[in-house]
């Protein structure tokens with residue numbers, strides 16, 4: 001059996017006609033930048049989320065950067081984020097001129113450990129980039145209280161948590177803004193780079209829209225200097241074509257996670273994901289912790305099963321952050337887990353037969369490997 005880590009082809013095949021039609025409309029109308037397809041996606045995504053503003057942009061890195069810039073974050077400020085994430089969650093902090101401050105991960109849920117948050121706050125702390133990693137929301141209620149008390153902007157990084165919920169409220173709706181990536185492999189993925197900011201704050205929305213489009217809301221009326229970070233028409237039309245299926249695909253991921261939990265039960269050498277009470281984990285990734293992780297990954301590869309590691313080096317342990325003067329001992333959980341975590345194949349179209357094969361192969365490794 002050959003099981004890829006993600007399978008974007010099957011999804012395309014399942015909705016080929018809608019995608020091909022969407023692409024051909026944009027090309028026929030040469031609606032490449034801005035225009036009706038971008039507007040339509042923003043409107044539909046806003047309706048689906050029940051949010052006032054969706055500001056599309058070029059990718060989920062820019063959406064973080066633009067939000068922070070328009071909140072006035074810059075030199076001399078500190079912004080807190082989590083020790084395990086994709087580097088966008090921290091490099092965008094540095095891009096504004098501010099300093100990233102890392103906090104270790106929660107041992108059970110893998111997102112920021114809310115118990116350590118207060119200890120990282122100083123008088124210079126302006127914002128928190130709260131990453132809802134793997135498809136599961138961080139402990140947002142406790143974190144919201146702390147941010148409010150200390151007057152810290154709460155920005156939710158929802159790149160991995162489309163349609164995830166905590167107590168029935170979706171990721172991206174509790175902070176000042178939610179930042180989304182529609183990178184092809186994300187739960188809602190474009191056919192290239194794409195991103196968006198969601199917010200109920202009118203002023204922030206206007207500023208972000210302006211900044212992402214060279215500082216202008218109307219052509220040639222540049223009120224500030226900005227950047228060029230626009231969603232293109234093709235990506236917008238493709239995303240709109242996928243929207244009718246996204247909730248069903250999300251349920252299929254959840255169902256696959258349940259199948260994994262059932263078939264992996266009883267393997268003592270691994271730890272399967274824990275779902276936070278009252279939370280809807282949408283399984284962008286299905287991450288286990290495994291004894292002898294590297295040997296297991298190699299064994300699975302030989303048996304045709306592709307896996308990945310998110311992420312092999314915790315952010316503060318990267319060369320890029322040596323200048324902060326921290327050591328791996330400052331982040332004991334993220335450091336320990338970087339050599340234990342393993343992301344198994346996960347996508348809506350994954351079959352139970354594949355999941356059984358993966359589970360049996362893991363069992364085989366620990367019996368004979």
Ligand SMILES: Cc1ncc(COP(=O)(O)O)c(C=O)c1O
Pocket residue numbers: 059060061062085086088089131157159160180181182183193194195
């Ligand atoms: C947690 C997180 N934040 C931000 C990003 C950045 O998104 P993009 O790749 O669209 O720039 C990603 C995507 O890889 C991500 O996983």
